Amino acid sequence: MDMGLLGQFIVNGMMLGMMYALVAVGFTLFFGVLDVIKFSHGDVLMVGTFAGFSTYLGLGAIGIDNAFVQLIGVLVVAIGSMAILGAIIARYLVLPLKSAPPLNTLLVTLMLGTVLREAIRLFYPDGSNPKRFPSLLPTDSWTIGSFNLRADSVILLVGGLLVIVGVHVLINRTRLGMAIRAVAQDEETAKCMGINFKMIVLLTFGLGSAVAAFAGVMNGLYYNEINFGMGLLLGVIGFSAAIIGGLGNIYGAILGGFIFAALQTLGAVALPFASAYKDVFAFAVVIALIAWRPTGLIAEKTSERV
Amino acid sequence: MGILRKTTAPLLTLAITAALGTGVANAKDTVKVAFIGPLTGGVSAVGVGGRNSAELAVQLRNADPNAKYEYELVTQDSECKPNVGVQIATKIAADRSIIGLVGHYCSAVAMGAVDIYHRFNLPMSVWGAVLPEITYANDYKEIHRVNGTMINQNEVAAKFMTDQGYKTWVIIHDTTDYGKGHNKYFSEYLTANGGEILADFGVPADQQDFTAELTKAKQLNPDVIYFGGLTPLGVRIRAQMDKLGIESQFQGVSGIKSDSFIDGTGELAEGVVSFLEGAPLEKLPGGQYFSEKYKAAGFTESEEAYGPFAFSAMNLILDGIEEVGPNRKALTEYLGNIQDHDSVVGKISFDDHGQNTVAAITPYVIQDGKWVVWEDSEYADGTRKLSGL
Numbered sequence: 001m002d003m004g005l006l007g008q009f010i011v012n013g014m015m016l017g018m019m020y021a022l023v024a025v026g027f028t029l030f031f032g033v034l035d036v037i038k039f040s041h042g043d044v045l046m047v048g049t050f051a052g053f054s055t056y057l058g059l060g061a062i063g064i065d066n067a068f069v070q071l072i073g074v075l076v077v078a079i080g081s082m083a084i085l086g087a088i089i090a091r092y093l094v095l096p097l098k099s100a101p102p103l104n105t106l107l108v109t110l111m112l113g114t115v116l117r118e119a120i121r122l123f124y125p126d127g128s129n130p131k132r133f134p135s136l137l138p139t140d141s142w143t144i145g146s147f148n149l150r151a152d153s154v155i156l157l158v159g160g161l162l163v164i165v166g167v168h169v170l171i172n173r174t175r176l177g178m179a180i181r182a183v184a185q186d187e188e189t190a191k192c193m194g195i196n197f198k199m200i201v202l203l204t205f206g207l208g209s210a211v212a213a214f215a216g217v218m219n220g221l222y223y224n225e226i227n228f229g230m231g232l233l234l235g236v237i238g239f240s241a242a243i244i245g246g247l248g249n250i251y252g253a254i255l256g257g258f259i260f261a262a263l264q265t266l267g268a269v270a271l272p273f274a275s276a277y278k279d280v281f282a283f284a285v286v287i288a289l290i291a292w293r294p295t296g297l298i299a300e301k302t303s304e305r306v
Numbered sequence: 307m308g309i310l311r312k313t314t315a316p317l318l319t320l321a322i323t324a325a326l327g328t329g330v331a332n333a334k335d336t337v338k339v340a341f342i343g344p345l346t347g348g349v350s351a352v353g354v355g356g357r358n359s360a361e362l363a364v365q366l367r368n369a370d371p372n373a374k375y376e377y378e379l380v381t382q383d384s385e386c387k388p389n390v391g392v393q394i395a396t397k398i399a400a401d402r403s404i405i406g407l408v409g410h411y412c413s414a415v416a417m418g419a420v421d422i423y424h425r426f427n428l429p430m431s432v433w434g435a436v437l438p439e440i441t442y443a444n445d446y447k448e449i450h451r452v453n454g455t456m457i458n459q460n461e462v463a464a465k466f467m468t469d470q471g472y473k474t475w476v477i478i479h480d481t482t483d484y485g486k487g488h489n490k491y492f493s494e495y496l497t498a499n500g501g502e503i504l505a506d507f508g509v510p511a512d513q514q515d516f517t518a519e520l521t522k523a524k525q526l527n528p529d530v531i532y533f534g535g536l537t538p539l540g541v542r543i544r545a546q547m548d549k550l551g552i553e554s555q556f557q558g559v560s561g562i563k564s565d566s567f568i569d570g571t572g573e574l575a576e577g578v579v580s581f582l583e584g585a586p587l588e589k590l591p592g593g594q595y596f597s598e599k600y601k602a603a604g605f606t607e608s609e610e611a612y613g614p615f616a617f618s619a620m621n622l623i624l625d626g627i628e629e630v631g632p633n634r635k636a637l638t639e640y641l642g643n644i645q646d647h648d649s650v651v652g653k654i655s656f657d658d659h660g661q662n663t664v665a666a667i668t669p670y671v672i673q674d675g676k677w678v679v680w681e682d683s684e685y686a687d688g689t690r691k692l693s694g695l
Binding site: 002005008009012013015016121128129130132141143146148150153219223224225227229230233264265267268269276278279 | 346347348350351385481507508509510512514515517518519521522524525538541542545546549550551566569570572
């Protein structure tokens with residue numbers, strides 16, 4: 001295989017990995033602060049993408065056709081509205097169930113995901129059909145031999161990277177981040193130190209959901225097509241990625257996302273049999289990885305959650 | 307006076323009875339017929355076009371003063387999902403007041419449903435699904451099909467494309483019965499015509515990302531990328547081909563011949579070829595009649611590729627009920643003997659498996675955002691060129 005194609009595979013894989021990582025970061029944040037698994041995460045991503053898409057249509061309707069302004073509008077509305085939705089879910093569904101068995105939270109959010117998905121399908125105008133998401137980024141491309149690099153892919157990759165770096169800085173360098181880490185480590189002590197526990201949980205859920213909305217818009221811009229079911233598989237993959245990386249650890253989630261994308265690409269490219277089995281292959285390896293390292297590749301330092 | 311009174315009374319009664327009697331004769335019995343198609347989901351545009359066309363057939367029949375019955379159309383949405391399709395097929399088949407059915411655009415759904423129709427003796431005609439096995443895998447008297455199968459379609463497609471001068475192919479197909487069938491028959495006829503298949507990829511019908519498959523295809527550098535599947539996947543693959551800078555010609559099957567494919571791909575649609583059974587509307591024997599009536603009925607959606615087939619299938623069922631009465635068994639028998647039956651898609655003749663033997667296939671190409679019959683396009687007269695030639 002020549003270098004150009006190898007490069008192409010790597011860029012494709014990185015693009016996928018970035019999206020998976022962004023979804024996985026949400027799972028891991030929620031688990032970190034509250035020890036819950038929020039299964040509606042993928043569908044929140046989908047709702048965010050549709051919110052962004054509606055903003056695009058709305059901006060078009062009032063005559064704003066500058067792609068840059070539209071892009072900013074789409075991102076602001078998608079990210080903002082999902083941050084609020086995430087906080088609402090935490091406030092009214094997750095927190096009230098805090099003392100219930102974790103299984104209840106898991107079930108409730110699983111059902112919420114179905115409600116969100118079906119609501120878009122039934123109530124969004126013509127919601128059961130795939131929608132053409134606009135290309136709001138420049139589409140210039142550079143070709144070197146068999147390697148083709150598009151400006152929009154590069155911008156999306158850089159954007160995703162910036163979001164990940166941003167989350168990293170927020171968690172490790174700010175007072176808010178310190179509070180989130182404190183709550184994650186020990187809720188009771190954090191409360192004693194004067195941290196507003198409830199506020200931190202709401203902010204964390206808002207943050208995770210905002211990152212998912214970004215991933216959703218990124219997905220729409222990359223594939224130029226969105227549909228009501230797009231969050232389902234992304235949710236499952238993001239969750240698996242968070243698990244292989246080690247739930248509760250942000251770097252683990254990112255690593256997990258890229259590993260999963262690499263497995264899928266490898267499954268489609270290197271396996272002798274049809275690419276129809278690439279998901280089977282990727283999930284089978286995930287199962288093996290979990291069996292090998294039950295706490296994830298980068299396990300949390302506290303042993304409490306093992 | 308007395309005499310008069312004696313005669314008026316019976317006369318009056320007679321008049322009233324007569325009036326009532328004609329009243330009863332005018333109120334026709336209502337007979338239910340059904341339509342099944344994908345009304346939501348990725349291929350719903352085609353499904354809605356088919357439903358409108360079937361509805362049009364029922365409306366026109368109800369407006370006909372010579373019709374013996376009043377018809378009521380029951381429509382159900384299969385969502386193009388076999389599990390949903392089987393449920394609604396059972397619902398329709400189990401409702402004994404429904405006499406005939408026009409059903410199925412998605413082959414995978416039709417395959418699951420034919421057993422049910424057979425078990426409940428519900429006569430039906432397929433209006434859009436092209437998998438040969440729907441009519442040929444079983445010996446069910448109830449199952450008929452007015453449109454052609456993918457065997458004819460791929461035979462013509464393989465010959466057409468090799469005649470254009472293409473030599474190498476990469477095949478991508480979805481792993482449903484529909485996609486696998488296309489892969490099988492196209493490969494068969496392509497090899498017979500001297501074409502070479504460099505690779506074939508089976509993909510799940512809901513896959514989002516095709517960059518891995520397409521990058522591999524790019525490495526093989528085929529003349530043509532053949533896609534056997536439906537519109538949503540076709541749209542994604544065409545868009546991602548562009549992202550990866552693949553210059554090969556994109557060749558689809560009847561499953562992407564819809565206006566929603568053009569809506570979904572925008573300017574990338576230009577030069578995409580596809581094949582469809584039957585002739586285009588304006589060239590069909592009853593095409594002008596059909597499109598006039600369709601417009602007059604005020605449907606907002608396009609009739610799409612298979613509308614005329616749905617219309618003909620419904621008309622065939624209605625003709626049968628008019629002839630033999632609202633009885634499932636009698637209707638099945640009637641349909642079994644159909645030979646040279648006039649319809650807007652041409653003469654319908656069923657073989658012993660209920661398959662219409664008319665096998666005209668028309669190649670189409672997208673030119674300036676429209677599906678154009680190949681012969682009438684600027685590609686055929688050399689003004690424009692397909693890619694990779």
